[in-house]
């Protein structure tokens with residue numbers, strides 16, 4: 001998403017929040033609709049920013065639908081991301097990577113991405129893995145640590161070991177785009 005779009009989205013959301021007290025329900029609904037449309041447009045922009053030469057960041061595996069159920073569906077993934085992000089921020093090695101990121105956005109993109117990979121009826125609206133991680137200076141040990149933090153989060157949510165491994169098997173090849181050091 002480009003910075004101007006992000007700014008416009010933030011302004012719309014701020015406006016929507018600031019005008020709560022004075023607006024009628026109709027005006028409120030209109031503001032919320034405008035904010036929703038701006039968010040949709042921003043998601044389309046992010047998709048447009050994808051590097052066409054980068055591999056598909058969210059290849060769908062319809063046969064993994066039962067694995068998605070084991071995660072508790074899309075809602076389960078959203079809950080998992082709260083724990084995962086908290087774990088990343090608390091981790092000495094991972095914390096600095098995520099401290100200044102738009103954490104809500106990353107959580108949402110990850111939940112969308114995992115949902116699509118696991119054959120869910122979702123859409124991934126984020127960037128490709130190469131563009132998302134370019135310039136972050138991620139090495140192999142960072143990658144492995146992120147996977148460990150994800151495993152701890154999945155354990156905390158009682159995701160069966162076999163389901164964890166099926167997801168991790170699809171994420172593992174992404175080290176080619178994510179690891180740059």
Ligand code: HEM
Nearest residue numbers: 097101102109110113126127132138142143146171174178
């Ligand atoms: C298989 C492994 C990984 C997957 C599937 C993954 C997935 C994602 C996704 C979907 C996003 C959001 C993309 C977007 O904003 O449109 C993202 C952003 C991000 N990822 Fe990863 N990631 C992985 C590994 C890592 C690792 C190892 C690190 C650091 C150690 C990392 C750090 C970040 C950071 C800091 C952002 C936010 C970047 C920004 O705000 O510009 N990721 N990742």
